[in-house]
Amino acid sequence: MLSSDPKSPLTFLKDALMPGPYQCYLCDEEDVIGEDGLCDACRSMLKYMPNPTCLQPLDDITVGLQYCDELSAAIMRFKKHGQKEYAGFFTQFLSVPQEWNADILVPVPMHPFKKWLRGFNHTELLASYLSASTGIPYSAKLLFKTKLSLDQKTIRDPAERRRNMRGSFTADPLVKGLRIVLVDDVFTTGATVYECAKTLKQKGAAAVYLSAVTSPSH
Ligand SMILES: [Zn+2]
Structure with missing residues (x-):
């Protein structure tokens, strides 16, 4: 149930030390x-x-880099074009502060239909790589997206974004008492991760943090 990915450490090291194709x-x-x-x-x-x-x-929230066009394009190559080698690259900008005393990393979930369309959930890859580099286990089986909502990027109004996410997630009762780190690529208005945190805390999570790769200036 709460497991770290045994294959990831080697993959992570390879990606970190020998980024191919040397570009x-x-x-x-x-x-x-x-x-x-x-x-x-x-x-x-x-x-x-x-x-x-x-x-x-x-x-609490940690964010690595300030959002820019070059990062945006790289994130598109990662999540829309399936270039999974970017998981190791982006993970170096994720951090989990010691004082969080994190029990588990939880990727921000994608609706199963969207995951089926895309073939993978990029935040699961990020969480597995972050697990390999920090030693904190991860699980993609504690939080689920159960409502198929509009793509947040198509909605400008922050209140409308929150409404779009409301009731979108369900959490496993096993989260009770856990100190959870949500893992995501971009932190924008936070509507998605705030709804995730609300859902987890309603099921008794002791603390919910966010580790994200990048965010526009707030
Ligand atoms: Zn360059």
Whole structure:
């Protein structure tokens, strides 16, 4: 039930140390200079960002990078075009602070129909890689998306985004008492992860945090 992925550590190391095909993950043109999979130009362009304001029912948020066009394009290659090698690249920008005392990583779930259409859930891959690098187990069987809602990107109004997500998730009662880290790629208005946190806490989760790769400035 609560399991870490035994295959991921080697894969993660390979991706972290030998990013193939030896091209920058962002511009896809320059030769990779560093073990982070970036050329010098892209590395100097990326900005780490302060963590956004966190509101209940989330207990804390960490975000790696400030959102930019190059990251947006790379995320599209990862989740829409199925380039799964990006999971290792993006995981290096995810963090889980020690003081969270996390019990388990939980990927932000995708509706089964959408997952079937896409073939995989990119946040599950991120969570499995983060599990390999932190030693914290992960499970994609504790939180489920049960309502097929509109794509959040098609909705501008934050209140409408919250309404679109309302009642979209269900959680397993096994979350009771657990300190949970939700894993996601982009933190935008937070409508999705706040609804996830609400659902988990209604089932008794002790704490719910978010670790995301990137976020626009808040
Ligand atoms: Zn580059």
